[in-house]
Amino acid sequence: MKRSTRLTAALLSLIVVLSLTACAAREGGEAPAAPTLLARAPAGISAPAGGFSDVDAGAWYADAVDYVQSHGLMDGVGEGRFDPDGSLTRAMLVTVLWRQAGEPVVNYLMRFSDVPGGRWYTEAVRWAASEQLVGGYGDGRFGTDDPVTQEHLGLIFQRYTEQPVTDGIPGYDGSAQPATRAQAAAAVRNYAQLPQQPAGRGRTLVAYFSATNNTRNVAGHIADILGAEVYEIVPETPYTSADLDYNDGHSRANREQNDPAARPAIDGSVEDMARYDVVFLGWPIWHGQAPKIVSTFLEAYDLSGKTIVPFCTSGSSPMGSSAASLHPLVPGAEWLDGQRFSGSVSRDTVEEWVNGLDLPISEGTGTLEGEDEMLKIAVNGTVLTATLADNSSAQALKELLAEGPIDIQMQDYGHFEKVGPLGRSLPTNNEPIDTQAGDLILYQGDRFVIYYDANSWDLTRLGRIDDVTAQELREILGSADVSVTLSMG
């Protein structure tokens, strides 16, 4: 399911999260330690409006509480209270998100010691783990009843929205302190107010310079299509008509274009350029090149690691070398091919171009403190997760998988392992190892091995499959040769 779709309903589900206690009781599961929040509103029926005795109308979160209640997203904890300072558990939060996603049933081997089968949150945690929205603690626990921390709240929403919905929430500092229900309500409300970005795209800025509004028109289309933020490069000294007279060899524009050192000053700046992964950059063609103020803009920021998508408008000239001439000003950025438009180009034409772009997929994640980045092994319809070893071999495998998933044809060998070529040599860290079921080994530098039984040899440890018994692993791998796919989550 696409994240944008999930998100749309996510808010609705967030409220449902809060209703977990009621669900737990109904389904015979254990009740979460934290007070339950919401009675689950039937589809299409809003929770009844009404004041909470512990939500002062002047409180910073009053609007957010009103919002989540009136939209059926969160309700009170009973006795007319909302409990704004109370907390949510990790199980509650992922259940909210899971329900928002339509309660998908996933075939994913998830064996957290504190997530028994058949509980109200079991399938939600399984789904969230399969989607890498959450990870375990590395000791086999999910942290079912642990309160959602502020860091966790921010990161989960970031994974969904790729936008900082927790920024500016009073008391929110991204710390390991529990998030409050009031903060969760505010995050939900903030999310609901965001323009939707297409799934999988990074945070996008559309920056442009436009002297006579043609390029502004294109920038507006792009921002509208992507739900991106816009920044206009405004000259400190505005250009007059006389300044723009390209027939006058001494006009300001012509003088600037003829002066390699010209850097017209800009009024204002981008507030937090670090937030953006992708920067669309637009300009009018001036004598075949970008106006020098675009150079001023590029030299003002560290754009390394970002993807820059150039576009321009002109009377008739193509983009030509105008983008390439700017590349030396932005070390470390990746430039996509640019596109020239007429000043009156339609939204549809711009959209066709945008949709054809190979924009980077945003990770939008990061690893929570205390959570491990997981190796995923997809085999015979099951996705196993594994914890990587702490050595240069595992690090190299991780880097290899950062380039994309790897398919490996594995042969059964010796009735204790499956072994197949990685397609690349990794550094070895051989040591005498008595293998156990679930051990992941690098053999001879370029073979990936999954052990399902014991062996003793000088081997390089790559990691270990989490929470699977030898019997289960044998059943999953089967007795024959097998095809597996490795990826990082």
Ligand SMILES: Cc1cc2nc3c(=O)[nH]c(=O)nc-3n(C[C@H](O)[C@H](O)[C@H](O)COP(=O)(O)O)c2cc1C
């Ligand atoms: C100083 C100057 C030089 C220009 N040079 C060219 C050019 O070389 N080729 C071209 O097709 N149009 C040229 N134009 C026209 C602009 O590129 C075109 O009108 C553009 O769409 C203006 O965009 P804006 O409204 O965003 O400023 C020039 C305009 C100016 C003011």
